[in-house]
Amino acid sequence: MLALALAAIILVTLLMFGLSLLSGSTKAKPGADFATKTITVTLTDEPPNLDSSLTADQISSFVLGHVMEGLLRLDENNQLAPGVAEKWEIRADGATFWLRPDARWSDGKPVTAHDFVFAWRKTVDPASASEYANIMNAIRNADDITAGKLPPEALGVQAVGDRMLKVQFAKPVPYFDRLMAFNVFFPIREDFYKATHGRYASGADMLLYNGPFKMVQWVHGAHIRFEKNPAYWDARRIAINVIDIPYFTSDPSARVNLFRDRRIAQAGLAQQNLEEAQLLGWNIRSFRDGGVFYVEFNHRRDRLSRNRNFRKAIQYALDSSVEVNKVIKQPGYLPGKSVFPIWLDGVNDKFRKEYPAPEYTPDTARARAYLARAKQELGLSKIPPIMLLAGDDPISGRVAEYYQDMLKRQLDLDVRIDSQIFKQRLAKMLAGDFDLVMAGWGPDYADPLTFGDLFLTGNVNNRGQYSNPAYDEQVRIAQNSNDRKVRMDAFGRMQQIIFDDAVVLPEYERALLFAVDPQISGVVRRVFGADPDFTYVKIAKE
Amino acid sequence: MLSYTIKRLIQGLITVWFIATATFLAMHAVPGNPLSGAKAMNVEIRQNLERKYGLNKPVGEQYLIYMGNLARGDLGISFTQKNREVNDIIREHFPVSATLGIMAVVFAALGGALFGALTALNRNKWPDTVIMLAVILGISVPSFVFAAFSQLMVVKINALLGISILPVAGWGTVSHMLLPSLVLGLGTMAYLTRLMRSSMLEIINSDYIRTANAKGLPQTRIFLQHEMRNAILPLVTVLGPSIAGITTGSFVVELVFAIPGLGRYFVQAVQQLDYTVIMGTTVFFGAFLVLMVILVDLLYGLIDPRVRVS
Numbered sequence: 023m024l025a026l027a028l029a030a031i032i033l034v035t036l037l038m039f040g041l042s043l044l045s046g047s048t049k050a051k052p053g054a055d056f057a058t059k060t061i062t063v064t065l066t067d068e069p070p071n072l073d074s075s076l077t078a079d080q081i082s083s084f085v086l087g088h089v090m091e092g093l094l095r096l097d098e099n100n101q102l103a104p105g106v107a108e109k110w111e112i113r114a115d116g117a118t119f120w121l122r123p124d125a126r127w128s129d130g131k132p133v134t135a136h137d138f139v140f141a142w143r144k145t146v147d148p149a150s151a152s153e154y155a156n157i158m159n160a161i162r163n164a165d166d167i168t169a170g171k172l173p174p175e176a177l178g179v180q181a182v183g184d185r186m187l188k189v190q191f192a193k194p195v196p197y198f199d200r201l202m203a204f205n206v207f208f209p210i211r212e213d214f215y216k217a218t219h220g221r222y223a224s225g226a227d228m229l230l231y232n233g234p235f236k237m238v239q240w241v242h243g244a245h246i247r248f249e250k251n252p253a254y255w256d257a258r259r260i261a262i263n264v265i266d267i268p269y270f271t272s273d274p275s276a277r278v279n280l281f282r283d284r285r286i287a288q289a290g291l292a293q294q295n296l297e298e299a300q301l302l303g304w305n306i307r308s309f310r311d312g313g314v315f316y317v318e319f320n321h322r323r324d325r326l327s328r329n330r331n332f333r334k335a336i337q338y339a340l341d342s343s344v345e346v347n348k349v350i351k352q353p354g355y356l357p358g359k360s361v362f363p364i365w366l367d368g369v370n371d372k373f374r375k376e377y378p379a380p381e382y383t384p385d386t387a388r389a390r391a392y393l394a395r396a397k398q399e400l401g402l403s404k405i406p407p408i409m410l411l412a413g414d415d416p417i418s419g420r421v422a423e424y425y426q427d428m429l430k431r432q433l434d435l436d437v438r439i440d441s442q443i444f445k446q447r448l449a450k451m452l453a454g455d456f457d458l459v460m461a462g463w464g465p466d467y468a469d470p471l472t473f474g475d476l477f478l479t480g481n482v483n484n485r486g487q488y489s490n491p492a493y494d495e496q497v498r499i500a501q502n503s504n505d506r507k508v509r510m511d512a513f514g515r516m517q518q519i520i521f522d523d524a525v526v527l528p529e530y531e532r533a534l535l536f537a538v539d540p541q542i543s544g545v546v547r548r549v550f551g552a553d554p555d556f557t558y559v560k561i562a563k564e
Numbered sequence: 565m566l567s568y569t570i571k572r573l574i575q576g577l578i579t580v581w582f583i584a585t586a587t588f589l590a591m592h593a594v595p596g597n598p599l600s601g602a603k604a605m606n607v608e609i610r611q612n613l614e615r616k617y618g619l620n621k622p623v624g625e626q627y628l629i630y631m632g633n634l635a636r637g638d639l640g641i642s643f644t645q646k647n648r649e650v651n652d653i654i655r656e657h658f659p660v661s662a663t664l665g666i667m668a669v670v671f672a673a674l675g676g677a678l679f680g681a682l683t684a685l686n687r688n689k690w691p692d693t694v695i696m697l698a699v700i701l702g703i704s705v706p707s708f709v710f711a712a713f714s715q716l717m718v719v720k721i722n723a724l725l726g727i728s729i730l731p732v733a734g735w736g737t738v739s740h741m742l743l744p745s746l747v748l749g750l751g752t753m754a755y756l757t758r759l760m761r762s763s764m765l766e767i768i769n770s771d772y773i774r775t776a777n778a779k780g781l782p783q784t785r786i787f788l789q790h791e792m793r794n795a796i797l798p799l800v801t802v803l804g805p806s807i808a809g810i811t812t813g814s815f816v817v818e819l820v821f822a823i824p825g826l827g828r829y830f831v832q833a834v835q836q837l838d839y840t841v842i843m844g845t846t847v848f849f850g851a852f853l854v855l856m857v858i859l860v861d862l863l864y865g866l867i868d869p870r871v872r873v874s
Contacts, residue, residue, distance in 0.1 A: 071647060073646075078601065149612075150612075151609065151612035151616040153609060155612075168608045221647070222647075242653075243656070243829075244735055244736075244824035268736075270824065275715075276715065279716060280732050283723070283732045285731075285733075444836075445597070445600060445836065446594075448601075449597065449600065466603075483604045
């Protein structure tokens, strides 16, 4: 009897091993394969929407950046380069683009100016409900079309023949050329779109491609495969034949294990994997993704944090370099000094070189003096507990506890941490249900205005509802001028007001860590558009 | 039998309706909005989106519309996977979870029955002690630990041997399925082992086994026909819910092994407040569970003739 049971167990075990050996004997494909010029990588999730006029997420924009191309593109140094347009001109009242004759769709037909007109009208059409429709507000009538007051045909963009595109602006947009590399400005061909009967971009065969690669396979949630697009005008530049993505997982440990097993050519690293990666001698890089994180005060009328001296007290009690170096302790992070990150361009150099962030040293005595004044103004002998709204990720948790501790020790303030999952935190932020919130902003375009207008009165993303006519005036100058110096001066003054008024307290500029297979070179990381960009990748022989 | 089945099915339908309504109400009571993202939209764009998804209507009306569509089998379009119908998501990803789940259940049931019998027959001897220790581990250690650990082991073994014995992650071939299904079934197997052990202990001390022994029946026959058949009944009872639980996917195992199953969509939908996917997957899982329970009840009658369904 015992023998029988044992025999059965042994049989099952043997069967499983047999099966595993049988099926496991297939030769493993390495993450970077020189022979077939293939790289294998992972995605954290399924691309949510590959209709370029509707896309609003990072994964889709990674895919689109490889298989599509706009009028202009960003090169390996993140500089603007010709895309479908070979020549362009930006004026105060509009722009003109001349399309190259050899730009073609994957079915061989030419990419024309009409394809852009169709896509752009579709973006502003209220029926499309595109989340990024507002980025088109630079173009004449765009806002009225989105609001349903004008038909999409009224948009200030015309095709003059097949190869010239003319755009009329609603107001000067000196950074309009940079927008052209953004996916909502990509072309969509009308006849193909209509032939898909509402299923556009729902599968690999439901899209037309005009970029360096085309998607040949898309098994939802499981597998995406790009192959070099022979119809692409600059196909000679592309050194690899295939980008294979057979793994979709957001688990950092799974990615690290795949990388260890040499199944993938690149892996994003979480902090818990860093030490191991260093021990294994991996080729680790860091990349600052362009986002700025800050503590935002609630400036609504019924809040203590509306008091400037109260905010200044907290400003002088906290230290962003301690936060980054002692609490977050992750390589690549930069202590926050300004809401304008260091990568932004100024007049002739980087903005932050020409307009340095206001310098200050944390100062407990000063912080206490500010707090005493605040108590006097508020008529309080003791400040009631203040609510700090935070995210539920490990870093936010540690940082929130650091604040709690610092503010208790330095100012005897009681801080209550309110950790919320993403959606709930957003709801509370919008409702103004906080005193302090750990917030952040990722840029929409490469101009300081994408950060500067955050604190404009009435901006929907001004979650603290800060309102200051002097600040609003600077935003208006930056919005309406076409003069680089005038605009940068305005941003410089905004930076000063944000510090003086303690509108928000900059925490850090974030960095991401990743490991790359030493066999591949040319992985480009970007703040905008396809990130990472594998179109410049070369594979070396092992 | 037929009228009993029909009665159970109608009860099941009412249960599913109740699940759908409760989920709908709970989902709308949660603060937050499926359309909200890190960046707030301006009023016009938000209104356009709300119109597109019908969120501009009062919740009561949304409920009636949803129930009407549900009755027609239309689960709507996902809020996050904007080009996909929830029906498609379930159709494409449930078979993956089901395949994985069935392998896990087979593994769990087989292992549970055998190990359970083994421990009972060797009560208080070393096989009993060793297996019960493993059972405690299997029940108390969460599956993500097993998943991560086994994945790391595969990486190490592959590196050691220089060839790929098992894939680290991914989906497609039988070899991709082995490790995840093992990990997924481990907890259930441990639980079933315990159940089988206690049920087997009860049986081997019963009068009819003593009679069988006294009559000199061969041991294998006593074991297979009398002991196993009777002891396995409690296992069948819990197998139904277990099958539903396992085949509807494990978020963790699917995440770690990069498996395109339904469990992942289920959990992510809740995090992202993807109304249509939350409703679709919950109703689907609910219906599946109800169906499994009914099936097991019917199966019970077949295995044990003493149970007369009335």
